[in-house]
Amino acid sequence: MEVLHLTVILHAGRKTETQVDLxxxxxxxxLLRELKxxxxxxxxxxxxxxxxFDSVVEGGTVEVMRVVSGG
Structure with a gap:
């Protein structure tokens, strides 16, 4: 089985970068499950x-941005 190598940039208060294999x-x-x-x-x-979220991940770089909402 092939493995995808991803760089994930997470914007959640601060910007962090991590490597994930899926x-x-x-x-x-x-991917989100893997990142918890x-x-x-x-x-x-x-x-x-x-x-x-239900589309297939392609290799490369993905950005995950936290959504802030209020009322």
Whole structure:
């Protein structure tokens, strides 16, 4: 089975960068599970474009940005 090598930039109060390996065919839900991040609290970007959590991850760099809301 092929493995995807990802660089993940996490924007959550401060900017951190980490490396993640996932099995080929993994979704962005799988990525967030690996990072222990609640999908209801973030938006994921690939090449500056938001992606659907159920779409298949491609290698490269992914940005995960925490969403802040208030009322």
């Amino acid at each position: 099995p080929e065919g993994s979704s962005y839900f799988d 991040v609640n999908p209801e609290t973030v938006v994921v970007f690939k090449n500056g474009i938001p992606v659907a």
